[in-house]
Amino acid sequence: MSATETIDLDFEKGNFHYDTEYDYDAGTGLSEATIDYISGVKEEDSWVRDFRMKGLRTFTDKPMPTHWATRDLDNIDFNKIRYYLSKGQTPSRTWEEVPEDVKNTFERLGIPEQERKFLAGVEAQFDSEAAYSRMKDDLAKEGVIFVGSTEGLREHPEIFRRWFGKVIPTSDNKFSALNSAVFSGGSFIYVPPGVKVKQPLQAYFRINAENFGQFERTLIIADEGSEVTYMEGCTAPKFETSTLHSAVVELVALKGAKIQYITVQNWSNNVFNLVTKRARAEEEAEVKWIDCNIGSRLTMKYPGVILKGRKARGEVLSIALAGDGQHQDTGAKMIHAADETSSNIIAKSISVGTGRSSYRGIVNVPRNLKGCKNNTECDALLINSNSRTDTYPAITVRGDGNSVQHEASVSKVSAEQIFYMRQRGLSEAQAMSLSVNGFVNDLVREFPMEYSVELKRLIEMEMEGSVG
């Protein structure tokens, strides 16, 4: 498809909201009663309820990680958040059946159009639950499962339970515990051995309500020798109050499987985006996270791969754009746990105005392993003199038979570069945007076309807004 056909999804485009009546509302604040309510409306088995209760206890016990993370976290008021809002727990299979207001929202975001053009399946989540979920029939015949987590737990407990919470334990961090307590929505995907899903599966996460917390839980299992690409997009309207998005995403790539997970988030600047994402890669499996973080008030996200089997490969390609007043605290984790495993991290960040971007990385290769490789590159671009970037790489490589390579750079768009570009006719904003696109260019080339075009447009929008 050509660039002009790509779905328009810009920063302002997500900033709208239709008034919606909810049939299910857990009210404001978090207690055991909240969990009873959520578990009750979903008609969950007792083990799921117990899992949630354990999550709540862990969340309550764990301190906020402000000893290393930003103090802005203290501004989240958990008592003012609404933890569950939905119109029902069963998604529609056709867009006609989706309630009018919800359908209008997704149509305005271009989701049905994208589905027709290049997707193998779509799940569209509106606040707490999927409003729409559908996959192409031929994939279903091959045994592929692509449903929401509510449905996954109900219909496929035997696969779900086996891997659920195994890659990211409840106690991993305060927000994974919170998600474990109140999770709702997200995708459950299972790809049978040897099945290669050619077109991407896509989920779209939409926050519609004010003071709302979205806690989707995604679990993707690619069985031996299978392949799948999953893409997620996210937007929310701009509210005066803050919104919390705290997802947990677990990926399991069994022997020789390949998972590519692409995120293009475009949150409005009132969203706290605190997400835990991790994969487990077995022998000769490959997991690639492509992570584009634009918008939000604060994003903390460090996609990781546990390289569990021999010759497993993990990759994180990450782009973060911190606009004025925003903080993108992103990075990657590569935990080598078998011989001949390799990992690659390329992180590029752009800070605009008072925006701040931080890179945090962990690479761990223990002494007993042989033939492991890691490559880490972190490049930061500062647009204004008050922009900020910090890098916290923690690379621990022990043993003689392992190799590591690390490069980092910080650059700035100079006034002379801008003058040069303006002399050719570009406005200041166009010149900025072209420099930023040039900076991320080599990375964006790795993305599927539809998303690279969208990303370019998002960057342009962001830069237009940044020049006064």
Add this chain to the structure above:
Amino acid sequence: MDSLHIEKLNVSIGEKSILNDFTLTVPKGEVHALMGPNGTGKSTLAKVLAGHQDYHTDSGSVLLDGKEILGKEPDEISHAGLFLAFQYPLEIPGVSIANFIRAAIESRLGAEESLDAPAYYRRLYEKMDLLQIDRKFTSRSLNEGFSGGEKKRAEILQMAMLEPTYCILDETDSGLDIDALKVVSNGVNFMRSNERGSLIITHYQRLLDYIVPDVVHVMWDGRIVKSGGKGLALELEEKGYDWVKDELAVACS
């Protein structure tokens, strides 16, 4: 009217005055050379004409076909038809020459217009062939890791694609070997037209062996002190800038 007309331009940086009542007219259809020793204000003139913000204009006017461009934004001046080939072109990492020129052309289109990409590439390749530039060049990041000669060729290519009404070439010959100098000169000669005026700023006579100017001006201490035909450049080459200085001293005493 059809000219780049600079009238009594006074420019300073801080307390230091750089251009003093600088006056010059380059009519459409003519190529003028502006020569002078280092530090006499030639490059400042080029930047001021292009709208660089670092310089303070105390007084004067710059008319492009009768329209004032002094005080306008650099992109407005560019759209008005003035092109500056930089003495030191800037590197723009990750942005290919083709995409950069494309963005520059797109900045000239109206809100409803869109660029015809195949036609754009056809025209780009045509100009590259004329300027003897390898087509592989288009995918390289603009000026990144370019040799001096490659940077100047990229400037000429941009000039050829943007088809400005007035071209200012700031020390385009500096750092060029003889082959590169020929390519660049061919480009400028190829751009010569009744519809275009050019001002070639140079320290040396050498470039003028390849680009024969209609008028040669000698700049000294922020203004033009002597103008003449192409013979003036040769005379300068022979006698050196001190000759002008001595003449000036005589005239002033």
